[in-house]
Amino acid sequence: MKMALRMCESLLRRSLRFPSLSVTLENASPRLRTVLHAGGVVGRGLHASSAAWVSSRELLDGLLKGRALLPDGAPGHCPAALPPDRVDQFSLLLKEPDQPESPKCLKVAIIGAPNAGKSTLTNQLLGRKVFPVSKKVHTTRSSALGVITDDDTQIILLDTPGLTTPSKVKRHQLERSLLVDPLKSLKEADLVVVMVDVSDRWTHNRLDFEVLKCLALCPHIPAILVLNKVDLLKNKTLLLDLTTKLTEGVVNGKRVHGTPRPSQKEVAEFPAAAEPQTKSTLSREQLRALKDCKGWPHFRDVFMLSATDGEDVEPLRRYLLVSAKPGPWQYHSEVLTDQNPEDVCTNMVREKLLEYLPQEVPYTVTQHIELWRETEDGMLEICIKLHVKKDSHKKMAIGPGGMLVTRLAREVSEDLMNAFQREVRLRISISLKRLSGAVLLRLPESSLQYPRATAFLMDPTHLHMVMT
Numbered sequence: 001m002k003m004a005l006r007m008c009e010s011l012l013r014r015s016l017r018f019p020s021l022s023v024t025l026e027n028a029s030p031r032l033r034t035v036l037h038a039g040g041v042v043g044r045g046l047h048a049s050s051a052a053w054v055s056s057r058e059l060l061d062g063l064l065k066g067r068a069l070l071p072d073g074a075p076g077h078c079p080a081a082l083p084p085d086r087v088d089q090f091s092l093l094l095k096e097p098d099q100p101e102s103p104k105c106l107k108v109a110i111i112g113a114p115n116a117g118k119s120t121l122t123n124q125l126l127g128r129k130v131f132p133v134s135k136k137v138h139t140t141r142s143s144a145l146g147v148i149t150d151d152d153t154q155i156i157l158l159d160t161p162g163l164t165t166p167s168k169v170k171r172h173q174l175e176r177s178l179l180v181d182p183l184k185s186l187k188e189a190d191l192v193v194v195m196v197d198v199s200d201r202w203t204h205n206r207l208d209f210e211v212l213k214c215l216a217l218c219p220h221i222p223a224i225l226v227l228n229k230v231d232l233l234k235n236k237t238l239l240l241d242l243t244t245k246l247t248e249g250v251v252n253g254k255r256v257h258g259t260p261r262p263s264q265k266e267v268a269e270f271p272a273a274a275e276p277q278t279k280s281t282l283s284r285e286q287l288r289a290l291k292d293c294k295g296w297p298h299f300r301d302v303f304m305l306s307a308t309d310g311e312d313v314e315p316l317r318r319y320l321l322v323s324a325k326p327g328p329w330q331y332h333s334e335v336l337t338d339q340n341p342e343d344v345c346t347n348m349v350r351e352k353l354l355e356y357l358p359q360e361v362p363y364t365v366t367q368h369i370e371l372w373r374e375t376e377d378g379m380l381e382i383c384i385k386l387h388v389k390k391d392s393h394k395k396m397a398i399g400p401g402g403m404l405v406t407r408l409a410r411e412v413s414e415d416l417m418n419a420f421q422r423e424v425r426l427r428i429s430i431s432l433k434r435l436s437g438a439v440l441l442r443l444p445e446s447s448l449q450y451p452r453a454t455a456f457l458m459d460p461t462h463l464h465m466v467m468t
């Protein structure tokens with residue numbers, strides 16, 4: 001009995017640190033279940049199921065390792081947690097992989113137009129939110145990876161920024177990584193997942209030209225098509241029509257049901273799927289031919305899902321697991337992502353800023369982490385200062401009666417608790433960024449284009465006009 005009570009104590013403590021832990025409890029002693037229910041553990045964090053019997057020892061071991069237990073008692077897939085300390089995360093990334101006897105591995109690049117849902121899908125596949133998601137485009141600014149380790153298989157997911165063009169990067173002053181990273185990830189991949197937002201009627205009828213270019217540059221890498229956001233599609237029969245267009249009527253060498261067989265000439269115009277070499281550029285003729293294409297006829301499979309819904313994503317997860325080939329793991333099984341914990345946190349804050357602040361305002365906010373520490377009882381304490389450029393932006397970010405900044409802190413804390421699997425106390429403050437070290441330039445009267453402007457204030461990155 002003492003043992004059972006100690007276990008309950010441990011469970012209750014763990015339930016705070018592992019709020020989404022999933023454990024099968026049926027047939028654990030009735031008293032243990034009563035205590036767990038009374039403590040509010042079951043129903044809040046743990047899911048009781050009638051499927052299995054788990055001995056006290058196994059349950060305790062599983063919980064201490066932060067793992068779920070499957071019905072047969074074997075350790076199953078429970079996503080790892082992100083270490084809150086950047087040094088621990090760094091050592092974990094360098095740690096020798098704990099290879100099973102016959103390891104399998106698959107590197108998957110997820111590509112698509114901005115806002116297709118790549119980060120949402122990656123988070124869903126990982127089982128934890130470690131990538132920022134927002135309805136504004138280019139939420140993801142550089143490639144990062146997520147790792148799923150399930151039994152003897154490791155899937156490495158390469159989340160890439162939405163594909164864009166050099167002219168857009170220049171026009172919107174975006175990072176060059178947005179151009180380079182997706183192609184780099186693609187060249188490393190064993191499988192490419194192309195995501196399309198089917199709810200966007202302006203773009204869903206053809207593959208994004210940048211996506212087509214990537215596929216044509218690496219035609220030998222197997223690719224699958226994921227039609228995302230089907231929950232937003234009222235007329236589901238449209239999915240067949242879209243599949244036909246986006247695959248040119250051919251999937252895995254077979255004709256999509258009810259479509260005319262493409263002519264030999266039509267298929268021959270596409271770069272061959274088995275072509276072994278990865279090219280770095282396409283010829284003018286190839287680019288011209290691609291411009292006329294709507295889809296890619298070399299997809300191996302097509303999935304239709306809603307990335308926000310776990311159930312729809314499960315078949316894709318299973319497909320990735322069975323597609324893995326024998327080969328060594330690249331990371332220790334406790335690795336969840338290669339991002340450092342502070343970056344995960346600032347990305348989550350950026351996600352909320354993008355979500356709640358209007359137009360260009362969130363893009364002008366910078367963040368500074370003032371405090372990052374783990375307390376003795378394992379809680380993570382974080383203080384972040386947001387620097388805004390204008391008083392009006394400050395008012396917007398604080399919100400009426402401090403409502404918005406409180407909401408930001410609460411929502412980001414929830415996401416961080418999920419990623420780090422521990423309690424998080426986050427404080428966000430907002431300050432106006434002064435133009436420190438600004439230089440006042442007096443301009444000759446004749447050179448002024450604006451009648452009331454007499455001087456420009458310069459800081460290293462921006463030119464501000466002072467109206468007098």
Ligand SMILES: Nc1nc2c(ncn2[C@@H]2O[C@H](COP(=O)(O)OP(=O)(O)OP(=O)(O)O)[C@@H](O)[C@H]2O)c(=O)[nH]1
Binds near residue numbers: 113
């Ligand atoms: N309704 C619905 N919304 C979705 C789905 N998947 C993603 N979204 C939403 O679509 C928006 C964009 O999702 P992201 O995952 O950030 O898209 P992304 O492709 O990573 O975007 P970039 O970082 O700009 O390349 C967010 O508001 C998501 O909540 C889905 O299946 N259904």
